[in-house]
Every structure is written in C-alpha cells, then in structure tokens.
Amino acid sequence: MKATRNTTAKTAVLEVFEKSKTALSHTEIQKQLNDVCDRVTIYRILDRLVNDDIIHKISNLDGTVKYAKCNHSHQRVHIHNHAHFSCENCHEITCLESVKPSYIMPHNYKVNEINFTLSGLCPKCLNSNI
Amino acid sequence: MKATRNTTAKTAVLEVFEKSKTALSHTEIQKQLNDVCDRVTIYRILDRLVNDDIIHKISNLDGTVKYAKCNHSHQRVHIHNHAHFSCENCHEITCLESVKPSYIMPHNYKVNEINFTLSGLCPKCLNSNI
DNA sequence: AAAATTAACGCAACAATGTTGCAATTGATT
C-alpha cells in the first residue's frame, strides 16, 4: 500500500535500536543520534517504524513512552503480547519475550492489543544491593 | 508518618471520582471541577491520592495517563494487579477488577507493581456497529 | 542517465502536559 523509503535518518535510528538491549525513549534516541536529523524527524520515523511493525511502543507506569525493536521471527500476524519489565532503579525497560500472561476476559469485549508491564528491580539492580 | 489534610479541593476531586465510572485524566478532572482550584493543585492532589492509595494511576498504550478510584475493600497490602480496558473508539478506560493475569517470571526479578492494560472495543462501542 | 513523482525532511511555531519556587492561605493541633 504505502512505500516507505530507506533514508539515512531512518537507517541511523534503526542502528541505534540494533545496538541497544533495552527500550529507548525519543529523547534517548535523539541523544545517541547527535544531530543526524531534526527532533521532529525522529518522531515521524518512530511513527513509521511502529506502523511498519518494525518497532513497538511501550508505555510505562510512570507515563513515559519508549520503543523497542521487534526481534521475533517474521510472523504474518504480529501481536505484541509479551511482557515488559521496567526497573524502578535504573529505569531501563526490557522485553520479556518469554513472559506471556494468561487471562480470562468478560464477554462483549474485543481485545486488539495488550500492554503488560511489570515494574520493580531488574537482576542487575537487585544484585547490587540498593 | 505524613498528615494529609482534607481540603475543599481534595474533596471536590474525590467527588468527581465518585461520580465517574471510568478512569479520568488530569484534563478531564479539571473540566469537571470548573475552577474550584488551580491546574497545579490538581496535579498535587492526584499525587497525594496515589501516595495515600486512594486512587491509582493508569498509563495507556497511547501514552495518556489516567486515574481511577480504588474500590476494593481495604486491604492491608494493596497491589493493583487487576486489568484495565481502554476502548479505541470512545477512549474510555475502565477497571476490569475481575481480570487478573497469571504469568511466570524469570528468576532474579523483583516485581513490585504490574500494569496490565488491554485495548480494543468496549461492549458499548462493539454493539453500536462501527 | 535524466526527468518526474512524492515520501521524507528541516524549520518554525504551536499545543499539551507536567514541574518548581515561593509567598500567602488554611486545616489541624495544642
């Protein structure tokens, strides 16, 4: 339908995701890009990548929004039903690909998407006795 | 420890929550309050109410933040482990008190809080064929 | 390989949301 182009800015953003093990906010991406492109462009690239199903959006308990690359095998129908972990100490958000919640819904609801975010202490911060 | 006071502004905010069946954003509360108090005051009241465990904060997939009154019986230790439903059509967020996800966590994580938000169509919007 | 098409960009300006400092007010306590 659409024709998404491979621009230098988009490539740069994707490289940042490639390097990062954790989810990134718009601001964090901007810092790593070092003026490769405008702030607005990053917003637009993120929107496009979400639409193209290359990254997904995660909204944290504290209201911050982050993005992470989808590193699943290319499925035809793609639902981000895995959990995310948000560390209260280092504020890193990581995908817990293996954690998939099971639940029972009341009737008459149509569920399209789920957001399952757990927060607490990540292994790194848990072991460095806070 | 602290001494939270019962002010007119706080009472007004609580009345708004009492009347509402759905979760409310700061803006929605402000509109219903009709200049009872300043915009900043509402932010501070919400912070206090969350701290006092009277309301809880819900952050939606789209990044919007809402608050809802906790209408559970007064438990000593209080974890908001129920789900929330966010309608993509009417944008209302409701608590699904009965829906509690079960999941298995990897070791070395300490989970303090969970945020389980489902989005799609609520019964009201589902039945009014969109 | 050049021309044509249009997605993507930069810039500026704006809108929404949340935060902070400080003096004045007011609820609770003595």
Next chain:
DNA sequence: AATCAATTGCAACATTGTTGCGTTAATTTT
C-alpha cells in the same frame, strides 16, 4: 485563639508531542 505546617495560587519554566509548508532526496518512470 495561637501555632505549625500542609496546601494553595501564581508565575515561570521544562518536556513532550504536533502541524503546516516549502525544500530535499529516494524511487520510479521514461
């Protein structure tokens, strides 16, 4: 009634996200 500190209003600021528009550049077509 006097005291104390939590709460408020105001102003100013910070952050985050959006929009319009003329220009640039990635693809496609010729």
